[in-house]
Each structure stands twice: as C-alpha cells, then as structure tokens.
Amino acid sequence: MIRPLSRTSLILDIIGAFVLFAVFTPTSVVFYAPGNLSSTVPEAVGIGGLVVAAVLQCGAVAIGRLAPGIALAVAWLGAIVQMAAGLGPLPINVAILGVLYATAAWGTTRVFWAGLVSAFVGGIVSATYISFTNGQFFSAGIPSTVATFVLLAFMSILALGSPWLGGFGWRMVLRWRVSRAAQALAEIATAEEQERVRIARDMHDVVAHSLAVIVAQSDGARYAAASDPQVATEALGTISQTARSALSDVRMLLTQLRHRQGDGPQPTIADLEQLFAQVRQAGVEPRVTVDPMPPGEPPGAIQLAVYRILQEALTNAIRHGAGRVVDIRLAWLADRVEVEVRNEIAPAPVLGASGGHGLVGMRERAQLVGGSLTTGRDGEEFVVTATLPIGAAQEMPVATGGDA
Structure with a gap:
C-alpha cells in the first residue's frame, strides 16, 4: 500500500x-x-x-x-x-x-x-x-x-x-x-569472473611453482641436516628467498582482484620518471625528494603500490589542485617506505575528499600490501600520506611482482 x-x-x-x-x-x-x-x-x-x-x-x-x-x-x-x-x-x-x-x-x-x-x-x-x-x-x-x-x-x-x-x-x-x-551488473559479474579465472591461472603458473620449490628444498634440508649442515643452510636460504618472492606474487594477484590490470608487465618505480614527465606536460611541476634511497630492489608489489598511489595523487592534483607545484617525498627506510604528496587546493572542498573512488582505491591498494594511507586537508594543502611495509625483502635483488 x-x-x-x-x-x-x-x-x-x-x-x-x-x-x-x-x-x-x-x-x-x-x-x-x-x-x-x-x-x-x-x-x-x-x-x-x-x-x-x-x-x-x-x-x-x-x-x-x-x-x-x-x-x-x-x-x-x-x-x-x-x-x-x-x-x-x-x-x-x-x-x-x-x-x-x-x-x-x-x-x-x-x-x-x-x-x-x-x-x-x-x-x-x-x-x-x-x-x-x-x-x-x-x-x-x-x-x-x-x-x-x-x-x-x-x-x-x-x-x-x-x-x-x-x-x-x-x-x-x-x-x-x-x-x-x-544487464550492466550481469556484464560486470561476467567480467569479474573472467578476471578471477585469469588470476587463478597466474596463481597456478607462478605461485604453485614457488611452493613446489619450497617443499622440495625443505625436504632436502631435513634429510641433509644430520650429515651436511652447510647444505641445510643453503637450502633454508633458497626457501627464504623463494617464499619472499611468492609472497610478493600473491600480493600482486590480490591487488589485481581489486584493480584490473593488463596482461603485460606492471609499472615499477623505474617508470616514475615517465609518470612525472606526463604530469609536467599537464602543467603541474612535481618536486620530488627521495631520502633515503632504496637500499636494494623492493618487492614488485610494493613498487606497483607506490606507482599507483603517486599516479592517483598526481591525477587528483591536476584535476582539483589550485597550484602548479606538487611536493612528493619518498623515504625508503629499512622496514617500510613512506610516501607523502602535497598540493595546494581551492577554498572549496576537494571533490571526492570524503569518499571518492580514487581515494578509496589508493587506501585499499595500500591495505592490500599491509600498509595504510590517509588523506585530508592541512591548511591550504591537500595531503596524501602512505606507509607501506617492506621488511627484509628489499635486501633480495629480486622483483617478481611485475611477472604476475
């Protein structure tokens, strides 16, 4: 009624x-x-x-x-x-x-x-x-x-x-x-299902191989521990390196569940200069400070997260910022990387500042790699701050996340 x-x-x-x-x-x-x-x-x-x-x-x-x-x-x-x-x-x-x-x-x-x-x-x-x-x-x-x-x-x-x-x-x-x-929801569900099938295939081709190596090395270390401790130590090192690589791949696949990516290699921190060049072409000058520098090769998932967060933050600065300069600070510490992006904003509230898809996506991307991200006003500036954990993975000169 x-x-x-x-x-x-x-x-x-x-x-x-x-x-x-x-x-x-x-x-x-x-x-x-x-x-x-x-x-x-x-x-x-x-x-x-x-x-x-x-x-x-x-x-x-x-x-x-x-x-x-x-x-x-x-x-x-x-x-x-x-x-x-x-x-x-x-x-x-x-x-x-x-x-x-x-x-x-x-x-x-x-x-x-x-x-x-x-x-x-x-x-x-x-x-x-x-x-x-x-x-x-x-x-x-x-x-x-x-x-x-x-x-x-x-x-x-x-x-x-x-x-x-x-x-x-x-x-x-x-x-x-x-x-x-x-109909639109059905098409989205079909596309998501196809993406899950693709990610499951990647999981089988990449992660299953890493797990098989870990199982074989752990069995060998168990049998060799009594006769040759050096072989057991080498096997444990291989297990540690392979596990870190597999963890990076898993995080990459989880990221793709939320953010649809292409089938090719994913961007890394080496591609940031190209991103900054595109921003300069749009009329915004990024002032970048990197201190300290990365002590090694960060995991692929962390590199992708840093790239995507900076990409979205710079996009917001281009669309909604009032100034022509964006301050970017990267600090590659022993156990984490800190990202900070500052840009001037107009007196009116920034569009999407309280729940836009771009800011939500950045926050979820940081959470998928175990980190956190906050956004908000600081006087006349809009600030994006992220902290992403690295752990001991940066000591290993491997980056398998872009192959997932």
Whole structure:
C-alpha cells in the first residue's frame, strides 16, 4: 500500500499539492461554482462541498507517489463529494488527472489496473452526471440526447485516460532502466569472473611453482641436516628467498582482484620518471625528494603500490589542485617506505575528499600490501600520506611482482 519514498520527494509532492489547491480552488469558487450549483442545493453547501472536494483531491495528489492505491480511493471520495454538492466539472479536477498518472506510473499491478478501470468508469459516471443535472440534454429528443451522451462519455474517458497512458509510458521507462541496470551488473559479474579465472591461472603458473620449490628444498634440508649442515643452510636460504618472492606474487594477484590490470608487465618505480614527465606536460611541476634511497630492489608489489598511489595523487592534483607545484617525498627506510604528496587546493572542498573512488582505491591498494594511507586537508594543502611495509625483502635483488 505504501511505497518507499525519500523525504525530499514527499515534501515536493506536498508542496505541489498545496500550490495546486491554492491556485485552482479560488478559480473554481469564483468562476465556476455559482453557475454549476444545483437549484436544489444551497449555495453555501455547494461551495463548502467544493472546498472539501478540493482538499481530498489535492491531498490525493500529495500521496500519489507514496501510496497510489490510497490516493485513488481518496480521489474517488473527493469526486463523490463534489457530485453530492451538485457541482459539475471544475478546474480543481486537474488533481484527479495527476492521481491517475500516479496509479499507472508507480502503483502495484492491482492499483495499475484499478486506475485504468477508474478512467473508464469515471468517464461514464461523469457523462451520466452531467446529462442528468443538465435538463437541456433531454429537450432535444432521444436520438440527439444519446448521441450527445456518447460523445460526452468518449471525451471524458479520453481526458481521464490520457494521463493514465502517460503514467504507463513512464512505468515502461522505469522498467527499462531496471533491466539495463541488471544487464550492466550481469556484464560486470561476467567480467569479474573472467578476471578471477585469469588470476587463478597466474596463481597456478607462478605461485604453485614457488611452493613446489619450497617443499622440495625443505625436504632436502631435513634429510641433509644430520650429515651436511652447510647444505641445510643453503637450502633454508633458497626457501627464504623463494617464499619472499611468492609472497610478493600473491600480493600482486590480490591487488589485481581489486584493480584490473593488463596482461603485460606492471609499472615499477623505474617508470616514475615517465609518470612525472606526463604530469609536467599537464602543467603541474612535481618536486620530488627521495631520502633515503632504496637500499636494494623492493618487492614488485610494493613498487606497483607506490606507482599507483603517486599516479592517483598526481591525477587528483591536476584535476582539483589550485597550484602548479606538487611536493612528493619518498623515504625508503629499512622496514617500510613512506610516501607523502602535497598540493595546494581551492577554498572549496576537494571533490571526492570524503569518499571518492580514487581515494578509496589508493587506501585499499595500500591495505592490500599491509600498509595504510590517509588523506585530508592541512591548511591550504591537500595531503596524501602512505606507509607501506617492506621488511627484509628489499635486501633480495629480486622483483617478481611485475611477472604476475
């Protein structure tokens, strides 16, 4: 009976119904009511009935989207009050057209068909009421009276049915939108499934090989420990290096689950200069400070995370920044890398600062490699700060993340 409707939409409907009442009720009273009053009904009673009918019909418009079925019943009650007061068609009856539109556009299946039946029945009732309250219809003879009645009924049904047809058209538009949205979701789900299949294939080709090496080396170290401790030590070193490489590959695959990547090599910190050159071409000068420098080759997953975070931060600076300079600081410490990006912003809030997809993506990318990222204003600057753990992996001169 009652549809979910936002408070803003309901308030707008109520305001619209009030405006409708304020405009058409005085018009009906001044220009139409005196001439349409039945001779058997006192004028005061007729005008009072008009006001009551106007309140009911405009009230039905106010709840037309919220409860189309209830609105239709209230509109019928208003029409009955209007006829009981001896009143013919009035400008305020425009509200009934709005209610019929609502039944077709937003009503349930039962209310939808009830609106169509109401358009036909209402047209016939209106024609019959006008015919019997106006004695001139019967003074021209039966054939002329029947022809006039049929024409009047046809015009009444057409007038009431037109808004219902308009609502039916909008109902079809809403269904088409829902169908398109469902189709889009299905296409996204299919694409995601294909991406998972690709990542599963990478997992088998890359990570499974690393795990097989670890198992073989660990078995060899266990058997050689008693006779040749040096062989066991070398095997443990191989296991450690292979495990770190496999961990970097796993993090890369997890990153791809969230951020769709191509099949080719992924960008590394060696590609940052090319990124900075693209930023300079866009009119923004990146001032880069790297202190200290990387002590070795960082894992591929960490390099990709640094690259993507800087890429998104610089993109935001180009789109929303007020200055022409962006300060970038990279600190490659023993156990972590710290990234900081600062740029001037306009007095208005930065678009997406409280939940844009780009900032959410940067934060999730940092979390996937075990780090953290924060964003926010600092005076007249917008600051992106990230901390990504490295551990002992930077000591190993391997970077397998770009091969995943």
